[in-house]
Amino acid sequence: MDFPLLTIALLTPLVGALALAFVPKDEHKVIKSLSALFTGIPLLLTIYAYFTYDFAQGGMQFVEEVQWVKDLGITYIMAVDGISLPMLLLTNLIGFSAVFASWNIEKRPKTFFILLLILIAGVMGTFIAQDLFFFFLFYEVVVIPLYIMVIIWGSSKRVTKEYAGMKLTIYLLIGSALLLVGLLAMYLNAYPAGERTFLIESLQQANFSDEFQIFAFFLLLVGFGSLLSMFPFHSWSPDGYAGAPTAVSMIHAGVLKKIGGYGLIRIGILALPVGAKFWAPLIAVLAVANVAYAAMIALSQKDLKYVVGYSSVSHMGFVLIGLAAMNIIGINGAIAYMFAHGVMSALFFALIGHVYEKTHTRYIPDLGGLSHQMPRLAVGFMIAGMAALGLPGLISFVPEFTIFIGAFQEFPIMTVIAITGIIITALYTLRVLANVLFGPRRAELDKYRDLQGPEMVPLILLGAVIIVTGFFPALLMDMVNAGVEPLIGPLLDMLGDTPTIGGGF
Amino acid sequence: MNYSLLSTEMLMAALGIGLLVLTILSPREKGHQGIGYAAVFGMVAILVATSFQYGINETTFREIWIVDDFAVFMKQLFLVSAIFVTLSSLDYVRSLPKYHGEFFVMIIFATLGMMVMASANDLITLFVGMELMTVTFFVLVSFLLGNGRSSEAGIKYLILGATSSAIMLYGMSLLYGLTGTTIIPELVDGLTWSPALAVAVIMILAGFGFKIAAIPFHMWSPDIYEGAPTPITAFLAVASKAAGFAVMIRLFIQGVPVTTGVDWIVIIAGLAAITMIVGNVIAIPQTNIKRMLAYSSIAQAGYLLVGMMAADVAGIKSILFYAMIYVFANIGAFAVAIVVGKHLNSDKISDYAGLGQRQPLLAIVMTVSLLSLAGIPPLAGFVGKLYLFAAIMDQGVLWPAFIGFVMSMISVYYYLNVCLYMWRDDPKDDQPIHVSGAIKLTVVVSMVVTLVLGVYPQPLAEMANIAAKALF
Numbered sequence: 001m002d003f004p005l006l007t008i009a010l011l012t013p014l015v016g017a018l019a020l021a022f023v024p025k026d027e028h029k030v031i032k033s034l035s036a037l038f039t040g041i042p043l044l045l046t047i048y049a050y051f052t053y054d055f056a057q058g059g060m061q062f063v064e065e066v067q068w069v070k071d072l073g074i075t076y077i078m079a080v081d082g083i084s085l086p087m088l089l090l091t092n093l094i095g096f097s098a099v100f101a102s103w104n105i106e107k108r109p110k111t112f113f114i115l116l117l118i119l120i121a122g123v124m125g126t127f128i129a130q131d132l133f134f135f136f137l138f139y140e141v142v143v144i145p146l147y148i149m150v151i152i153w154g155s156s157k158r159v160t161k162e163y164a165g166m167k168l169t170i171y172l173l174i175g176s177a178l179l180l181v182g183l184l185a186m187y188l189n190a191y192p193a194g195e196r197t198f199l200i201e202s203l204q205q206a207n208f209s210d211e212f213q214i215f216a217f218f219l220l221l222v223g224f225g226s227l228l229s230m231f232p233f234h235s236w237s238p239d240g241y242a243g244a245p246t247a248v249s250m251i252h253a254g255v256l257k258k259i260g261g262y263g264l265i266r267i268g269i270l271a272l273p274v275g276a277k278f279w280a281p282l283i284a285v286l287a288v289a290n291v292a293y294a295a296m297i298a299l300s301q302k303d304l305k306y307v308v309g310y311s312s313v314s315h316m317g318f319v320l321i322g323l324a325a326m327n328i329i330g331i332n333g334a335i336a337y338m339f340a341h342g343v344m345s346a347l348f349f350a351l352i353g354h355v356y357e358k359t360h361t362r363y364i365p366d367l368g369g370l371s372h373q374m375p376r377l378a379v380g381f382m383i384a385g386m387a388a389l390g391l392p393g394l395i396s397f398v399p400e401f402t403i404f405i406g407a408f409q410e411f412p413i414m415t416v417i418a419i420t421g422i423i424i425t426a427l428y429t430l431r432v433l434a435n436v437l438f439g440p441r442r443a444e445l446d447k448y449r450d451l452q453g454p455e456m457v458p459l460i461l462l463g464a465v466i467i468v469t470g471f472f473p474a475l476l477m478d479m480v481n482a483g484v485e486p487l488i489g490p491l492l493d494m495l496g497d498t499p500t501i502g503g504g505f
Numbered sequence: 506m507n508y509s510l511l512s513t514e515m516l517m518a519a520l521g522i523g524l525l526v527l528t529i530l531s532p533r534e535k536g537h538q539g540i541g542y543a544a545v546f547g548m549v550a551i552l553v554a555t556s557f558q559y560g561i562n563e564t565t566f567r568e569i570w571i572v573d574d575f576a577v578f579m580k581q582l583f584l585v586s587a588i589f590v591t592l593s594s595l596d597y598v599r600s601l602p603k604y605h606g607e608f609f610v611m612i613i614f615a616t617l618g619m620m621v622m623a624s625a626n627d628l629i630t631l632f633v634g635m636e637l638m639t640v641t642f643f644v645l646v647s648f649l650l651g652n653g654r655s656s657e658a659g660i661k662y663l664i665l666g667a668t669s670s671a672i673m674l675y676g677m678s679l680l681y682g683l684t685g686t687t688i689i690p691e692l693v694d695g696l697t698w699s700p701a702l703a704v705a706v707i708m709i710l711a712g713f714g715f716k717i718a719a720i721p722f723h724m725w726s727p728d729i730y731e732g733a734p735t736p737i738t739a740f741l742a743v744a745s746k747a748a749g750f751a752v753m754i755r756l757f758i759q760g761v762p763v764t765t766g767v768d769w770i771v772i773i774a775g776l777a778a779i780t781m782i783v784g785n786v787i788a789i790p791q792t793n794i795k796r797m798l799a800y801s802s803i804a805q806a807g808y809l810l811v812g813m814m815a816a817d818v819a820g821i822k823s824i825l826f827y828a829m830i831y832v833f834a835n836i837g838a839f840a841v842a843i844v845v846g847k848h849l850n851s852d853k854i855s856d857y858a859g860l861g862q863r864q865p866l867l868a869i870v871m872t873v874s875l876l877s878l879a880g881i882p883p884l885a886g887f888v889g890k891l892y893l894f895a896a897i898m899d900q901g902v903l904w905p906a907f908i909g910f911v912m913s914m915i916s917v918y919y920y921l922n923v924c925l926y927m928w929r930d931d932p933k934d935d936q937p938i939h940v941s942g943a944i945k946l947t948v949v950v951s952m953v954v955t956l957v958l959g960v961y962p963q964p965l966a967e968m969a970n971i972a973a974k975a976l977f
Contacts, residue, residue, distance in 0.1 A: 068963075070963065071966055071967070071970065072962075108862075111928075136882060137882040137960070140881055140883075141883055144881060144924075147921060147924075148928050151928065166921070170915075170918060173914035177907075177910035177911045177913070178910070178911070181894075181898075181906045184891070184894065184898055184906065193899070
């Protein structure tokens with residue numbers, strides 16, 4: 001067996017968590033440096049994997065396979081392809097940044113960083129496990145650390161942190177309960193007893209009946225949809241982000257949500273294509289509801305975190321409509337957009353975290369002219385804001401554009417409505433930027449200092465990714481396309497004229 | 506007559522009587538902790554002995570006694586829980602007013618009763634074993650002499666337990682009247698559908714429903730769980746329930762299978778659904794940890810009943826698997842409750858505040874145990890539920906899985922509530938909580954097993970599979 005790169009990347013944060021358990025709890029500096037180290041190693045490994053991925057060969061690479069539980073057909077299999085790799089990279093970028101965004105945590109930092117490392121490992125696992133059992137296992141591993149982090153280090157501004165944490169947890173868990181029934185039904189229906197397997201690849205090749213696919217995909221849609229904050233299962237997301245500490249908001253909005261989109265593609269569309277095709281029009285309608293409805297709400301928010309929270313709900317609509325298109329271009333766009341959105345929302349939350357940490361307010365009318373006191377922060381806000389509204393030359397323009405091209409072929413009217421969402425996004429983003437950053441200098445904010453030292457890391461790292469990928473979109477798009485095209489292409493030929501809900505519209 | 510099939514029970518009885526004599530002979534002042542250690546070592550030895558009984562599959566005494574893999578598996582489960590209960594009560598007994606040594610002896614006799622139940626192949630033996638267990642529990646539940654709640658619990662358990670035994674016995678007598686035999690596997694030959702059979706099945710189910718605390722036969726459990734000494738609550742929740750399942754499985758799978766005309770699966774399905782829903786919902790507002798665990802254990806019985814619904818090898822295997830991991834998860838939680846309850850003199854959930862900082866080990870074990878009960882991966886409870894619900898889904902029945910998974914996610918609410926107090930709040934006082942070696946051993950073993958079986962369930966799954974196959 002070759003060098004087990006993925007397993008090492010996965011285990012490093014867990015080893016780190018274990019190591020932290022033995023560090024005295026007053027050694028704050030040591031704890032933080034160790035956390036940075038143990039998130040830095042997987043980041044480097046992932047970057048290495050990203051740039052050595054063999055496009056000519058395609059498919060799953062860096063495969064590690066061990067038979068795990070025989071009577072259930074569970075395999076420990078870690079592998080990445082063009083769909084997983086960007087997600088894995090995203091996880092590690094944000095995980096590493098999140099450590100630095102939490103650099104000033106003074107309350108029980110030991111527990112905090114242990115939980116953060118477990119969280120990062122869990123998210124990483126979902127993207128690289130190619131076995132349904134492990135996928136689900138890692139997915140749920142993240143829920144509990146998340147909850148504990150919200151209730152200890154969260155903030156109770158508009159909703160109490162207990163409320164936020166519990167709402168987040170219950171939504172995700174109820175969604176996952178339905179999801180689990182769907183996954184189990186797939187597992188049981190795919191092969192007769194004795195030959196059953198949780199391998200995602202084998203499930204993709206199983207012959208499910210059309211009725212079953214339609215039924216199972218619906219369960220997956222509700223389960224993954226509530227994770228992706230699909231309308232009408234979105235309401236946990238703004239409240240959850242508002243209550244959560246910075247690092248949790250970053251990881252949650254940045255990568256955790258994307259597990260929903262990733263799961264819908266990897267398991268939903270690839271294993272249940274007929275079901276996906278059937279529900280596609282419904283997804284498109286819900287996607288438009290996401291885009292338009294959440295954007296309208298974001299317009300009227302006065303709390304910074306709520307603005308970004310609703311905007312991230314709204315942006316998930318773009319991902320959904322790209323998926324609903326069910327063609328190579330649309331799905332390419334959806335995956336690339338998940339990456340783009342992850343980077344920019346994480347940057348947003350990191351900077352909001354800094355503002356809140358210093359000024360103890362996120363209320364927009366209380367802020368203003370921050371670019372006088374915090375020029376670096378202002379630069380970061382501008383980068384993230386411009387990326388959010390899809391400015392060409394930044395990371396999200398090309399993915400957004402790709403989504404619309406893909407989706408327009410299938411749902412022209414829906415796509416046009418979704419595109420108007422961009423205008424509303426521009427409206428609220430520019431307004432927030434103007435109100436928070438610009439305007440006359442406010443004397444009462446003079447005592448707050450700018451980002452400095454370790455606090456700069458999220459800004460530099462994520463900002464650089466936004467700009468570089470904006471100028472060289474091929475870095476991202478080629479990788480995604482290498483994953484999507486060989487998998488989705490054959491499906492499309494097979495699907496042909498399968499029925500859709502309501503005959504399509 | 507093959508007396509060797511009774512060897513483990515004879516050893517157990519000898520251990521119990523021997524320790525009882527020792528208790529009487531030795532001076533009272535010392536607190537009799539030594540009796541506890543002796544009980545633990547004795548039971549570990551017997552546990553080892555039982556592992557040589559796999560693969561025997563024989564009956565003796567004109568078929569009234571059977572040692573098959575199923576019985577052996579269940580006996581091991583009882584012994585494991587008895588060992589852990591004894592370990593975690595080593596310190597606890599010192600707070601009892603008197604009769605410390607007898608406490609451990611009683612635990613041994615209750616376990617003996619359960620072991621007889623597991624090996625009973627006829628209705629009379631089954632009943633004798635069950636009474637041995639139940640009568641011992643009457644004593645154990647009211648062991649906190651001078652404590653009103655404990656005595657109340659004992660009386661309640663006595664009256665309700667006797668009533669349920671009477672109902673079950675009446676059902677059994679009907680079965681005997683219909684078939685002319687009490688040997689369980691022979692019942693099936695003489696049975697045809699008749700209203701009397703339906704009455705018999707319902708009565709027996711009611712009796713078992715009481716033992717496993719399924720709704721609507723659960724009324725006794727919260728009060729008794731709250732009033733009883735905490736180690737005994739753990740023992741009741743874990744072993745007594747598993748013993749109820751053991752005899753229920755044997756009687757209904759081998760003696761009164763659905764083919765005899767009474768479709769008891771419908772009744773079980775109804776019980777399972779209502780138990781999962783109501784048990785979890787009532788657990789939400791509880792403020793006392795023992796009452797919360799009582800309702801949670803009611804809900805757990807509902808999940809186990811789902812495996813009974815499947816009524817095939819996969820279903821029984823899933824029950825056995827789940828029952829075993831349920832032992833470890835529950836023992837972990839109760840062991841923490843024992844220490845905290847003894848130290849703070851309170852079982853209120855709000856008094857768990859700051860346990861995460863005061864005694865991280867206990868808080869971690871409590872969290873892991875509760876989340877395993879809730880069925881959150883990567884803990885063993887998740888795999889257990891996977892087996893349970895996969896068995897019934899495999900027969901094309903989906904609704905139990907929907908109810909089960911959704912209710913178990915709702916159960917996360919009240920389990921996390923405990924975690925909320927333990928991790929969020931600061932401790933009310935900084936006095937360290939003393940944790941004895943025996944408790945440390947108990948909680949660490951239970952946590953490690955829960956974690957390991959969650960990611961690598963293979964060994965236990967294979968054992969459960971062998972045990973389940975013995976019945977078919």
